[in-house]
Amino acid sequence: KNEVEQSPQNLTAQEGEFITINCSYSVGISALHWLQQHPGGGIVSLFMLSSGKKKHGRLIATINIQEKHSSLHITASHPRDSAVYICAVRGMDSNYQLIWGAGTKLIIKP
Amino acid sequence: EAEVAQSPRYKITEKSQAVAFWCDPISGHATLYWYRQILGQGPELLVQFQDESVVDDSQLPKDRFSAERLKGVDSTLKIQPAELGDSAMYLCASSTGPGNEQFFGPGTRLTVL
Numbered sequence: 001k002n003e004v005e006q007s008p009q010n011l012t013a014q015e016g017e018f019i020t021i022n023c024s025y026s027v028g029i030s031a032l033h034w035l036q037q038h039p040g041g042g043i044v045s046l047f048m049l050s051s052g053k054k055k056h057g058r059l060i061a062t063i064n065i066q067e068k069h070s071s072l073h074i075t076a077s078h079p080r081d082s083a084v085y086i087c088a089v090r091g092m093d094s095n096y097q098l099i100w101g102a103g104t105k106l107i108i109k110p
Numbered sequence: 111e112a113e114v115a116q117s118p119r120y121k122i123t124e125k126s127q128a129v130a131f132w133c134d135p136i137s138g139h140a141t142l143y144w145y146r147q148i149l150g151q152g153p154e155l156l157v158q159f160q161d162e163s164v165v166d167d168s169q170l171p172k173d174r175f176s177a178e179r180l181k182g183v184d185s186t187l188k189i190q191p192a193e194l195g196d197s198a199m200y201l202c203a204s205s206t207g208p209g210n211e212q213f214f215g216p217g218t219r220l221t222v223l
Contacts, residue, residue, distance in 0.1 A: 030209065031209075033211070033212075035214075040219065041216060041217070042116075042201060042214050042215055042216035042217045043153070043201060043203075043214040043217075044214065045211055045212065045213060045214070048211045086152060088152070090209060096208040096209030097155055097158070097166070098155070098212070100152030100153055101152060102150075102151065102152055103152060
């Protein structure tokens with residue numbers, strides 16, 4: 001079992017829909033990252049959070065430390081939001097390395 | 111806005127040839143990471159530098175891969191000889207320190223024929 005699990009693996013929605021991507025992890029963490037990767041492109045960090053909720057534009061990220069679960073929400077989705085969204089956690093060991101989820105491929109149709 | 115620079119963006123080579131990738135981190139970022147991402151998978155850490163020192167290269171295939179960051183600023187990742195299985199996206203990231211938010215470059219897409 002992977003230490004970081006994302007669901008769904010693939011998501012296709014219509015423009016304007018509210019999108020939720022989930023991330024569950026099984027290790028103790030010091031922080032959780034949500035990142036975005038466009039096809040053929042590099043990775044952009046969206047959020048780093050260790051508790052509660054963060055909002056940036058149409059993106060909202062929440063984390064529940066007790067349940068070891070985080071969600072990324074996109075409101076009023078747009079075709080330009082189409083990308084792979086990756087959850088990564090920073091473990092509590094000494095090397096601060098990220099443990100990566102496999103990503104959720106999101107396609108927003110106009 | 112400060113960015114992590116990588117070059118080249120794309121590289122096509124034949125197996126057994128040598129390839130090199132370059133990364134210039136955000137100014138002032140002491141920690142630099144090289145990742146390999148195979149299509150459809152998450153990134154895999156190859157090597158982590160703190161200034162000019164390697165702090166983790168446990169996943170680096172040392173028989174063919176090498177990485178250096180001689181002056182603690184920019185870094186080079188080399189593969190010699192390249193193999194078909196090395197085809198992947200090579201990503202560089204930097205942060206102000208270990209455990210801090212990482213900022214990624216655009217990556218180098220390597221295709222080995």
